[in-house]
Amino acid sequence: MPGKWDWLRDEIKGIELLRSAPLIFRFISGKLKGPDDLIKCALCPNMCRHACPISIVDGKETTSPTGKARTAFFIREGKLELNLENLEPLYMCLSCNACSEWCPFEFSVADLIRPVKETALQKGVVFKEFRELFENLERYGYIYGEPQLQEEIKSGNVLYLRGCTLRENYPELEKKVLKVLNALGENAFTINEKCCGIPAYNLGNIELFKKLAREQAEIINSSGVEVVVTSCPSCAYAYKVIYPEYGVKIKPKVLHITEFVKEKLNKLKNLKLKDTITFHDPCKLAIGLNEPEILEEILSKIEGLEIKAPRRKGKETFCCGYGGSAISRLKPKLADEIARERLKELQEEAELIVTACPTCKLAFNSNGGKVIDIVELLYEVLEE
Amino acid sequence: MTDFEIVMKHNHKLSSKVLAHLSQVVGERLSTKKVDLLTYSRDYWPITLHWMLKGKLPSLPDAVVWPENKEEVEKVVKIAHESSIPIYAYGGGSGVLGGTIPEKGGIIVDLKRMRSIKLHEEDLLVEVEAGTNGYYLEKYLNKKGYTLGHFPQSLYPSTVGGWIATKATGQFSTKYGGIEDMVLGLDVVLPWGESIELKPHPRSATGPDLKRIFIGSEGTLGIVTKAWLKIWPYPEKRVNLSFASENLNDALDSVRRILRRGAKPAVVRIYDTIETKRHFYKFEKAYGKVATVMILEGDTRTVEAEEKIVEEEFKGTPIGEGPVDHWLKTRFNVKEASEFAPLGVVFDTIEVSINWSKATQLYNEVSKAIRSVKGTLFASAHASHFYPQGVCFYFTFAGVPKGDPTKYYNKVWDAAMRATLSVGGAISHHHGIGRQRREWLQEELGNAFEVLRRIKDALDEKRIMNPGNMGV
Ligand code: SF4
Ligand code: SF4
Numbered sequence: 001m002p003g004k005w006d007w008l009r010d011e012i013k014g015i016e017l018l019r020s021a022p023l024i025f026r027f028i029s030g031k032l033k034g035p036d037d038l039i040k041c042a043l044c045p046n047m048c049r050h051a052c053p054i055s056i057v058d059g060k061e062t063t064s065p066t067g068k069a070r071t072a073f074f075i076r077e078g079k080l081e082l083n084l085e086n087l088e089p090l091y092m093c094l095s096c097n098a099c100s101e102w103c104p105f106e107f108s109v110a111d112l113i114r115p116v117k118e119t120a121l122q123k124g125v126v127f128k129e130f131r132e133l134f135e136n137l138e139r140y141g142y143i144y145g146e147p148q149l150q151e152e153i154k155s156g157n158v159l160y161l162r163g164c165t166l167r168e169n170y171p172e173l174e175k176k177v178l179k180v181l182n183a184l185g186e187n188a189f190t191i192n193e194k195c196c197g198i199p200a201y202n203l204g205n206i207e208l209f210k211k212l213a214r215e216q217a218e219i220i221n222s223s224g225v226e227v228v229v230t231s232c233p234s235c236a237y238a239y240k241v242i243y244p245e246y247g248v249k250i251k252p253k254v255l256h257i258t259e260f261v262k263e264k265l266n267k268l269k270n271l272k273l274k275d276t277i278t279f280h281d282p283c284k285l286a287i288g289l290n291e292p293e294i295l296e297e298i299l300s301k302i303e304g305l306e307i308k309a310p311r312r313k314g315k316e317t318f319c320c321g322y323g324g325s326a327i328s329r330l331k332p333k334l335a336d337e338i339a340r341e342r343l344k345e346l347q348e349e350a351e352l353i354v355t356a357c358p359t360c361k362l363a364f365n366s367n368g369g370k371v372i373d374i375v376e377l378l379y380e381v382l383e384e
Numbered sequence: 385m386t387d388f389e390i391v392m393k394h395n396h397k398l399s400s401k402v403l404a405h406l407s408q409v410v411g412e413r414l415s416t417k418k419v420d421l422l423t424y425s426r427d428y429w430p431i432t433l434h435w436m437l438k439g440k441l442p443s444l445p446d447a448v449v450w451p452e453n454k455e456e457v458e459k460v461v462k463i464a465h466e467s468s469i470p471i472y473a474y475g476g477g478s479g480v481l482g483g484t485i486p487e488k489g490g491i492i493v494d495l496k497r498m499r500s501i502k503l504h505e506e507d508l509l510v511e512v513e514a515g516t517n518g519y520y521l522e523k524y525l526n527k528k529g530y531t532l533g534h535f536p537q538s539l540y541p542s543t544v545g546g547w548i549a550t551k552a553t554g555q556f557s558t559k560y561g562g563i564e565d566m567v568l569g570l571d572v573v574l575p576w577g578e579s580i581e582l583k584p585h586p587r588s589a590t591g592p593d594l595k596r597i598f599i600g601s602e603g604t605l606g607i608v609t610k611a612w613l614k615i616w617p618y619p620e621k622r623v624n625l626s627f628a629s630e631n632l633n634d635a636l637d638s639v640r641r642i643l644r645r646g647a648k649p650a651v652v653r654i655y656d657t658i659e660t661k662r663h664f665y666k667f668e669k670a671y672g673k674v675a676t677v678m679i680l681e682g683d684t685r686t687v688e689a690e691e692k693i694v695e696e697e698f699k700g701t702p703i704g705e706g707p708v709d710h711w712l713k714t715r716f717n718v719k720e721a722s723e724f725a726p727l728g729v730v731f732d733t734i735e736v737s738i739n740w741s742k743a744t745q746l747y748n749e750v751s752k753a754i755r756s757v758k759g760t761l762f763a764s765a766h767a768s769h770f771y772p773q774g775v776c777f778y779f780t781f782a783g784v785p786k787g788d789p790t791k792y793y794n795k796v797w798d799a800a801m802r803a804t805l806s807v808g809g810a811i812s813h814h815h816g817i818g819r820q821r822r823e824w825l826q827e828e829l830g831n832a833f834e835v836l837r838r839i840k841d842a843l844d845e846k847r848i849m850n851p852g853n854m855g856v
Contacts, residue, residue: 002671007661011762023727024761024784035726043436043722045428045478046541050519059450059496059515061477062423064541070436071419079387079439086419102540104717311527 004028038076038112040105041069048099052109053319054092054327057338063092065099065109072113084127087120088330091127094338095202095324096283101315110202110324117204129329130203137208141194141215144168153178156189158260159225159252163232164195165358173358176379177231177257183382184264191223196238199325213238213248221251228254231375233284233357234323241288256285257375258294258356265301273381276306278349280342280364280371281317282357292317295356298374302381308349318342320355320363339363388422391435392443396489402467406449406491409459413450413497420448424474424492429482429820430732431793433725445472445486450497454571454579454609457493461607462577464491468846473603475515475546478538480733481818483550483602487852493607495545503528503615509568509584510615514545514608530615533560533650536814540716548608550816551600555715557769558643559650559682560616562814564599569612572598575605575844584612597839602816603850605843619650619681623691624708628673629700632656633744635674636767636775638698640740643772645697647690651679653711656747658764659780664710669703676700677708724782729761730789731782734800738809739774743767746807747777753803757795759785769813776813797821822855 005028026032034040046066049055055064062071071089074080090113100108120126126134136145143164150167158181166173174190181188197212220228220239228250230236236256243250255263265271279295286292292314299307312318321338322328328335343364346353353371355361364371398416407414415421425441426432432442451457464471470490477484486492495515501524502511510532512521518539525531535554536542546552548570553562560566569584582595598606629635635654642649653676655663660675667675678694680687724731734754738746747765754763760783769776779800785792801811801824811828812821826833840847840856 001668002661002665004665006665007658008762010661011658011764024724024729027723027727032727034723039437039726040719040722043433043725045538045718046476047716047718049476049541050517050539056499056517056520059494059499060420060423060448061474061494062420067423070423074422080419080422085417089419102716104719105722311523316523 037105037107038069038073041066041107041109041112042073044069047104048102048109051098051102051316053094053096053098053321053338053341054334057321057341058092058334062089068093068109068113072116075116082120082123082125084125087117087125090117091203091326091330092334093324094283094319094321094327096319097287098283098317098319101287114204118206121204127330130205130326133199133203133325133329134205134208137195137197137200137212141212142167143195143199150190152191153189156187157225157227158186158188159220159223159228160188160190161193161220161228161230161235162190163230163235163358165362166231169362170358170373173231173373173375177375180261180375180378180382181229184261184267186264188229191219193219196235198234198238198242201238201242202325210246210248213243213246217243217248217250225252227260228252229257229260230254231257231358231373233282233289234359237284237288256289256291256356258285258298259289259291261374261378262294262298265298268382270303271301271381272303273377273384274304275352276308276350277352277354277377278308278310278346279313280310280320280346280353280355280360281313282355282360283317283319283323285356286314286317295354295374299354299377302377310345310349312345318345320357320360322359322363335363336367339367339369343367343369387439389440390443391440392485392487394443394487394489396446396470398446398469398491399467402463402469403447405463406447406460409456409463410449410451413452415448416446421445424448424486424494427477427479427482427484429480429485429818430721430725431730431790431820432482433721434730434789437726442482442485443487444489445492446489448492448494450494452497454573457495457573457607457609458577458579460491460493461573461575464848465576465846468848470851471848472850473545473549473607475543475549476517476538476541478541479546479550479818480815481820483816483818483850483853485819487819490848495607495609496543498609503530508615509612511610511612512544513610514543514548516544518542518544518547525615526618529618531618532566532613533616534563534566537716537718544611544613545608548599548611549602551814553769553814555768556650556679558652559648564596566613567595567599567611568614570595570598570608571610572606572608575846575849579609600816602818602853604840604853604856605849607849616682621684621687622679622681623687624705625678625680625691625694626670626703626705626707627676627678627698627700628670628703629676630673632674632747634699635676636740636743638700639676639770639775641697642694643770645693647693649678649690649694650681651677652770653677653766653768655766656764658762659766662764663714664707666710667703667707669701670707674700675703675707677711679708728789729782729784730759730793731780732793732796734779734781734797735776735813735815736779736800736804736809736811737769737774737776737813738807742807742809743775743777746804746809749803749807750777750779750800753799754779754781754796757783757792757799759783759792760796778813817854819853822853825855
């Protein structure tokens, strides 16, 4: 079979190609890597714009995927000063990685521009809105400051990690999770957990992220458990995808609650509920953990439940607006606007929304949506 | 104000009074920040990628505004009109000819915050604001059981307003037509800040069709804020076909005869031998030949009849669905410029149209003209939009010039435009004129250019709307 570049070799005969375009010749022979990824992205006409919630809702070129890449490129090359005004667009990112699903190079803009954020942080160019968060994480290992003492369940065979958002905003969810796990035949226990560190990672504070990762890994590993279940897809993503990139190993198997439930669901007989719902796939679950169908699949096992799927689902899901740690702090109005854009679509399908992420729940709740976690729905089914 | 060299210099500045007025209208949705001005200094005009890599930018605006409704656009335009400030409408910024470059400074009006959609099912119409993203709209329609049938390669980044301004067309145009066939009504803010509504009647005989003046006016006559577009029920059936022909003529002639018989394939793409090798190297039966991919879609019975016509008329070996699937998978992979511009390769596409009787001649002469420019590595083409009367050729070229890339680039353009004009083709089929093609528009239109110029004068006597664009 002919090769990818044979057509070009045929057009420009060997020696001529070598003479007129040595770089291309080396590139197509695989001897030259070509431009670095940030440059490629900076030269792209935004072929993922339609998937980027910021771009759709904010509507600005500067915060579009390629707009961010170009700004980062200009800063990196010293063409634009490294100051807060120029950095701001780079933080207009939800780290949802929706761009990577459409990018011909499979880039995630969040990943491409993170090094510039890291440099900014090292040089002390930091938004005050982030400083407070970093301090909280340093001192308490908790996003929101000093955590309230929470009762721990000392023993069990599965370690359940709640995550900061759930601990702070939906503590009642914990009991329901434990109940559901119980019904699946598991005894879950909890520990004095810390933040997984992903907010620090998102905001470019890699040192802090690494510190938190090491501490959290120590806590989890020393529990001696074999399976860890989390309610927060971002935490699961951190443990499963990002920790290994930084050489931090979580020994037990980590599962998001949906992954855990899906495996054991056949243990629950007679799942019935008469209701009409729609669902929101959390970006970190659908894209980050590569589980685009899991939520819909679990829902489909409940007899009598009318499921009205939104147009943007699975890998085409649309972040709730509260992801990525930056927007909700720097531009809360924009975060809410994104949440409402998504809510509007969901509410066209059904009043009740099921999701599987405490942050998504918070985003929709804060904007008047009626939303429950998949675990709450299962809890209700079991109660009935 | 910047460490960049500006290619199209101007001395325009906005007074603080004007800025205050603007902020009264749009509040925080106004920016004069350097980082924003840099971003809006360009669109996707390929030569500007080379400029950017060398620290050069086309031109800087003085301010950017992001209006949220027609009333705000009216007020912003009024302010510009009162103080004679240049003003440029901005959509997805994926235009390839510099059509949105703020050449004379002034205000960029980015319409992307205007993205409401209203469906009129019985009338088969969608009412959509100009800043709505292309894919966003199509996906919305699909969920409701419809399609617009408009798939430009810029579907992901571009907007409805941009399509109308540039008179865009899409990959499925042979069935659904270009954007001009889809627009039934328009809201336009005129250069003095007043707006008009051109109603979406199915047809009317109420004087000349005023919408047509604005479709393809590239922001020089007004700012489109809303459109009523025709939609279609989502296709019930789809048939994917592909063929390998011995030569370009066989394939072209087949399509000509198919269209004469009234069949309307949605997609037809005929690749010359170079592009066949380039895109379909994995398909042995096509290699070294001329590949055609074709998609028929719509009502089942219509599609079945069309398939028969195609079978009867096509001169070439059917080679299955593979090439069509491959095309469908890769049709939005826009990556060459990103990969090759940093290696010093100057790369662009040139789309022109021609009547059937001169189609092969145009293909040959334009290819030859591009190849004759020193530094050119290759010139190739495919035909991708078809009419009973003729066809659009889409040329791709790349070169590694010894000297200034811009000089080489302009030489190729010059050669291609001259060859097109001498054969009797139209110098643009769907990218438009912008700033790259403006010097050839007069020649293309002959004394009809005067009509365009007078329309411009009559509507925009202060010449504030995208000044310099299209050369009007
Ligand atoms: S992430 Fe990929 S598709 Fe998106 S702007 Fe960058 S290069 Fe283009
Ligand atoms: S990660 Fe999400 S928010 Fe950030 S650029 Fe990509 S799509 Fe947009």
